[in-house]
Amino acid sequence: MPPDPAARIRRFHRAVTREAGALDASFLGRGRPLGVARVLWQIPRQSGDLTAIRAGLGLDSGQFSRILRSLEREGLITLARHEGDGRRRLARLTGAGADEVALYNRLSDDSAKGLVAAAPNSAVFLAAMDLIATVLNRGQTEVRLADPDDPAAQACLQAYFDLLVAQIDGMRHDHLPLPDPHADRYRPPNGAFLIAWSDDLAIGCVSLRTLVPGLGEVKRLWVAPDARGQGLARRLMLAVEEQARKLGMTQLKLDTNAGLTDAIALYQKTGWSPTQAYSGFPSTHWFAKSL
Amino acid sequence: MPPDPAARIRRFHRAVTREAGALDASFLGRGRPLGVARVLWQIPRQSGDLTAIRAGLGLDSGQFSRILRSLEREGLITLARHEGDGRRRLARLTGAGADEVALYNRLSDDSAKGLVAAAPNSAVFLAAMDLIATVLNRGQTEVRLADPDDPAAQACLQAYFDLLVAQIDGMRHDHLPLPDPHADRYRPPNGAFLIAWSDDLAIGCVSLRTLVPGLGEVKRLWVAPDARGQGLARRLMLAVEEQARKLGMTQLKLDTNAGLTDAIALYQKTGWSPTQAYSGFPSTHWFAKSL
DNA sequence: CATGATCACTGACCGTAGTCAGGTATCAAC
DNA sequence: GTTGATACCTGACTACGGTCAGTGATCATG
Numbered sequence: 001m002p003p004d005p006a007a008r009i010r011r012f013h014r015a016v017t018r019e020a021g022a023l024d025a026s027f028l029g030r031g032r033p034l035g036v037a038r039v040l041w042q043i044p045r046q047s048g049d050l051t052a053i054r055a056g057l058g059l060d061s062g063q064f065s066r067i068l069r070s071l072e073r074e075g076l077i078t079l080a081r082h083e084g085d086g087r088r089r090l091a092r093l094t095g096a097g098a099d100e101v102a103l104y105n106r107l108s109d110d111s112a113k114g115l116v117a118a119a120p121n122s123a124v125f126l127a128a129m130d131l132i133a134t135v136l137n138r139g140q141t142e143v144r145l146a147d148p149d150d151p152a153a154q155a156c157l158q159a160y161f162d163l164l165v166a167q168i169d170g171m172r173h174d175h176l177p178l179p180d181p182h183a184d185r186y187r188p189p190n191g192a193f194l195i196a197w198s199d200d201l202a203i204g205c206v207s208l209r210t211l212v213p214g215l216g217e218v219k220r221l222w223v224a225p226d227a228r229g230q231g232l233a234r235r236l237m238l239a240v241e242e243q244a245r246k247l248g249m250t251q252l253k254l255d256t257n258a259g260l261t262d263a264i265a266l267y268q269k270t271g272w273s274p275t276q277a278y279s280g281f282p283s284t285h286w287f288a289k290s291l
Numbered sequence: 292m293p294p295d296p297a298a299r300i301r302r303f304h305r306a307v308t309r310e311a312g313a314l315d316a317s318f319l320g321r322g323r324p325l326g327v328a329r330v331l332w333q334i335p336r337q338s339g340d341l342t343a344i345r346a347g348l349g350l351d352s353g354q355f356s357r358i359l360r361s362l363e364r365e366g367l368i369t370l371a372r373h374e375g376d377g378r379r380r381l382a383r384l385t386g387a388g389a390d391e392v393a394l395y396n397r398l399s400d401d402s403a404k405g406l407v408a409a410a411p412n413s414a415v416f417l418a419a420m421d422l423i424a425t426v427l428n429r430g431q432t433e434v435r436l437a438d439p440d441d442p443a444a445q446a447c448l449q450a451y452f453d454l455l456v457a458q459i460d461g462m463r464h465d466h467l468p469l470p471d472p473h474a475d476r477y478r479p480p481n482g483a484f485l486i487a488w489s490d491d492l493a494i495g496c497v498s499l500r501t502l503v504p505g506l507g508e509v510k511r512l513w514v515a516p517d518a519r520g521q522g523l524a525r526r527l528m529l530a531v532e533e534q535a536r537k538l539g540m541t542q543l544k545l546d547t548n549a550g551l552t553d554a555i556a557l558y559q560k561t562g563w564s565p566t567q568a569y570s571g572f573p574s575t576h577w578f579a580k581s582l
Numbered sequence: 583c584a585t586g587a588t589c590a591c592t593g594a595c596c597g598t599a600g601t602c603a604g605g606t607a608t609c610a611a612c
Numbered sequence: 613g614t615t616g617a618t619a620c621c622t623g624a625c626t627a628c629g630g631t632c633a634g635t636g637a638t639c640a641t642g
Contacts, residue, residue: 005403005404005407005413005417006399006400006403006404007491008417008420008421008424008492009402009403009406009407009417009420010399010403011420011421011424011489011490011491011492012420012421012423012424013311013314014424014490015423015424015427015428015490016307016311016423016424016427017308017311018427019427020304020307020308020311023304033597033598033599034598034599035598035599035600050619050620051618051619059599059600060599060600060601060602061619061620061621062600062601062602062620062621062622062623063598063599063600063601064620065620065621065622066621066622068620069621082619085608085609085618085619086607086608086609086619087607087608087609087618087619087620088608088618088619088620089619089620108297108301109297111300112296112297112300112301113296113297115300115426115427116296116300118426118429118521119422119426120516120517120518120519120520122296124422125422125423125426126296126299126300127419128418128419128420128422128423129299129300129302129303129419129423130299130302130303131410131415131416131419132303132306132307132416132419132420132423133299133302133303133305133306133307135406135409135410135416136306136307136309136310136406137306138409198302199302199305199306200298200302201299201302225411226411227411228411229410229411230409324627324628324629325628325629326628326629341589341590342589350629350630351629351630351631351632352589352590352591353590353591353592353593353630353631353632354629354630354631355590356590356591356592357591357592359590359591360591373589376588376589376638376639377589377637377638377639378588378589378590378637378638378639379588379589379590379638380589380590
């Protein structure tokens with residue numbers, strides 16, 4: 001119904017930059033320049049790692065240094081030597097600093113609450129925001145090792161199981177308990193759990209466990225619907241193969257179900273060969289790959 | 292599945308400000324400060340009306356004046372006296388200016404194309420952007436008179452008819468032809484067509500026609516699903532009543548269908564009284580109101 | 583024709599963001 | 613120990629956005 005895509009995106013862009021400006025202005029409301037506020041706000045998120053904060057905000061080293069000194073002068077942070085690397089320093093919030101961060105968090109939360117309340121359907125609205133953020137974050141997706149008991153890992157598995165139920169005929173949810181009582185199988189040195197991150201949201205996962213020494217099994221490959229079509233499944237598979245090599249495995253197996261057609265196509269394209277059955281329902285296809 | 296709403300909105304905000312920054316940077320790529328580029332870009336959109344451009348961008352009068360002179364020095368615009376108001380001036384693009392604007396448009400279109408291509412499902416992605424823009428633009432919605440043959444009006448009616456088909460049992464789309472062969476009935480002095488604008492997207496409409504001199508009929512009240520819950524239908528009804536008064540009408544009628552429960556509730560709350568039937572299917576309810 | 587409001591322009595000023603060229607201390611590698 | 617890279621700091625500089633007070637021209641109003 002509406003006009004051409006470029007016009008719609010421009011409208012979105014106008015709406016969103018105005019909103020961003022309003023939020024920035026509320027950050028400025030604490031009497032501190034925006035750059036300084038952003039650094040302060042990032043310190044707890046990156047647990048004080050100066051390099052990570054600077055890289056995340058894309059700041060010049062000189063400017064960053066000045067911002068830190070300004071925060072120090074305000075008594076909001078203290079800078080301590082990094083243990084283990086004398087070149088680096090670690091930022092730590094003082095009590096007053098923590099209070100300020102909490103205040104900024106409240107400002108941002110309030111604006112978030114107002115937004116959600118204004119939407120006709122908050123679940124749909126938040127899902128739309130997730131989708132857009134995921135698309136905009138494409139190319140910034142990072143695959144990292146995670147603990148299988150991490151809440152983000154649990155969320156991935158939950159989504160994965162939901163997908164199985166939806167796509168596999170005869171599948172019932174209670175076939176796969178959560179949290180996984182066998183989490184330890186997916187921790188080094190037995191196995192691994194990998195999560196694909198889009199900023200701080202988990203949008204994909206894959207896991208690896210040992211069947212017998214030297215032989216691993218890849219399980220639970222999942223990619224969020226919003227993130228499909230970016231080659232993320234392939235990246236996760238490459239990453240899990242690398243983990244397998246690091247754990248000294250020389251061969252991998254996996255099982256899957258005919259309902260997961262995209263996954264099967266991917267395995268066939270990336271060096272996996274059909275192999276004989278080694279597991280039961282819901283599996284209908286089995287693959288193996290030598291490392 | 293994902294974490295708390297505030298965190299999701301913050302992630303959205305981060306993703307979107309980074310994207311906006313990237314687009315701004317590409318605007319800067321033409322060797323012109325962003326503020327200057329934005330003004331140049333807005334001139335054709337507002338057909339050179341300096342006051343409208345300045346208000347739209349929220350610029351200080353002094354700063355704006357300097358930006359205009361910089362564009363003049365570059366040979367991209369000429370400033371002419373406003374006919375009718377000697378205090379005001381009118382900006383007009385030169386040939387070189389029009390070329391620059393076209394180039395900026397291409398830059399923005401390219402970035403839009405890239406975005407749409409990156410989404411797993413472009414229709415869903417664009418709909419998500421429309422929803423978010425509509426929610427963010429809440430409070431900036433404007434109701435204005437429109438010509439019933441305007442493409443935006445046609446788009447509204449199309450959406451309205453689609454809604455009727457979806458909500459009314461037995462309704463078929465071909466009952467209501469488009470474009471409307473009787474558009475003239477909805478133009479002054481016979482009637483009126485009102486559109487609610489969210490930026491440059493039409494998100495609601497209502498129309499008015501004359502039944503007999505002094506007696507009007509309100510028809511085709513529509514609000515986009517994204518924009519529900521903001522009291523927009525009420526605003527449209529108030530606006531159309533005002534138009535009716537301006538056209539010298541003293542009484543209004545309308546018909547509606549039991550499937551449109553929200554509309555019926557609104558009429559009952561805003562001074563409309565049930566009246567006897569004056570039209571057939573798909574109507575099931577009839578209301579009247581004296582002005 | 584006086585009044586007050588509006589529109590546009592000018593000059594002076596400020597804070598912030600951002601760049602650049604050094605400089606110092608530390609680390610890892612040979 | 614030497615070398616080169618890394619992490620952080622400093623000082624000098626610029627551009628840009630934004631504010632403010634004051635000016636002159638024009639308009640609508642009574």
